[in-house]
Amino acid sequence: MPEFRLTTALLILLALAFPLQADTRAEGTALARQILERPANEGRVGTMHFRLVNSSNRSRERAALMVHSELDAEVRVAIYFTAPAAIEGTAFLSHDHPEGTDATWLYLPATERVRRLPNSERGDYFMGTDLTYGDIRDNFKFRLEDWHFSAPGTVEHNGRPHEVLRGTAQTAAIARELGYGAFEAVIDPETLFPVVVEFADPEGQPLKRVSIAEQGLVGGAWTALRFSVQQHQTGHRTEIHFENMRHAPDLDQRVFDANALAYGVPRIR
């Protein structure tokens, strides 16, 4: 009977598809774990240049000294703005603890005080840029507890095959917190660094594209040295490049002390 054969065929197809889907999820999770376990270093410092471009192509520029440390899974980032004059002396510090309370501080020269900030949602945007606080903390990694992963295959990028990693937020609450409902990333197989990431908002609409134009090995850790973030919904773009990014193995941890923000740009040898 035709209906019986059709039903049987469908059931067989479903039975075959399920382990295939489970395979891509397992591969995706494995790839995400490899990315997460990318070597980090105990300290790097460089000059960060931001260019913020609106949909009318008008731009604003920022420069800052960025100091980054990743020790025992605790990530600490200090950003001291040096230009333009209106924000020169402004400094930002974040401590991201794997377990326990994250903390951020801001120093505004006009107030002459270091101010502890309420923790921002990871999806909140950092100081007018198209980078979120989560983007800055995660450093082009994808946390296993946030996403359901899959690895549908490879694509050609710059003449080489690259893995594709997809993720959907595990829950609606996570999607709201991150500001992302899903992503698709093209991963460099040699560095395990994303070279392109397309993000969708929690409603599934295209949100922004992160393109890494240049990576560099700094103290044994791959780092994005030049990248851009293009917002699809507003037409705004943020371009970032680092100058003089160098490994700082003997970084004085006092640089990451909140009170040090008031003392101005540190001199790091």
Added chain:
Amino acid sequence: MPTSTPGGGQPSAGPPRRRLYALLLLAAVGWIWLLNAEARVELSNAKLEAEYWGGVTTDDGSAALSRFTVKPSARWRLGDGWQLEVVLRGEYASDDTGLGSLETYSDLSRPFVDNTRSRLELDRATLVFRSGPTVLTLGKQTVPWGLLDGIQITDRFDAVRRRDFVLTDIRPDRLARWGFRLRSEASGWRVDTALLLDPTVSQQPAPGTAFSPRAARLRGGLPATAPDLPVRVSDRESYTDDATFGLRLARTLGGVDVSVLSLRGPDTEPLLVFATDSAGPYVELEYPRRSLHGFTLERGQGGNVWRVELAYVPDQPVNIRAPEPFAKDERRRWLAGVGLDWNAPAGWFVNAQLALDRINRGSTDITRPTEDVIGTLRVQRGFRQETWRVRGELLGALSDGDGVFRPALDWRGHDHLTITLGADLLFGDRDGLFGQYQDESRAWIRLSLSL
């Protein structure tokens, strides 16, 4: 405030100050020349800030505010660990608010140029040495202790400008003074100690200007309708007797930042005293020494930050109601404040604060309320990549029901220019802290340029 005598009670700036400045300048230039010869001087930053702040009263549209400010600054690295920073301030005003009185300044802190409408002064001048956790700061500086925004519980080390009442963008508007400050760490404690020898106290509005005191509580109990008396400020030239000294110890305990502090120095707000001399009776503004002992606590809790401040002044100078005019006494004073920062939904930021200021009643009433309850509420949000920011602030004396509402809109679409439109709308009883200035409600514009 009753009319001040022309020139006030202060000698005009003269040879001693100029000689001292010349010596300091010579020493600084000499040192920089020596270091430069060793190629150890580096200009690390130079900046020019200019601002125009202009406004009209909402009552009759008269020029409430028209002030132009220029602040050039430079910072040099001088060899290992040393840094020199100099900030000048030039101001020109042609309005009802004015530039404030200089009677409360020490000779060393007075402007170089002081005309009816213009001034040029040294705003900051610091020589800083850093070595490890130790920072030594010498020169003209501020000591911004305390945690709350614009509410001074433990934040009573610095003298402040009162020419704009509390209606400035940053509160308090601090006055730098000459002295030393040493910050270091020991056994997990952060130690901060300061000795400012400069006897300058808080700047008052010039007599007859928009924010000169009108409420009886700020006039020693006299109403604004009382006959004027000449006003003189007590001598501000005692650099040892009128020094301010303080010590603050801070530590982080389980994610909570706590500190204890003590300071002693001239009260930065005036005590009115009746006096007479050959010219007749006058009112003298005295600044008796007092002590303050305080405690602060700050804790982050997810999307909130909580702040608590407590202070005790065992010897607060006060004016009391007595048969003789401008009688004075000392009373115990307690101050307490709590504040909350909250990252609210949809990108809104909220800051709310509540403070209690209580003075011991004693056997005789004082000329101000024994208890003030002050509340502040600020909400703000950025739009379009933080190129626009809208904010609203409500400050009020909850005990009296008066206050001020301060809406503002910032445009920051340019790297070097910020434009702000705002208003200060005062309301309440004319004898209240805020209500006394209800006729000075104004709308204003501020243009800020940074190069």
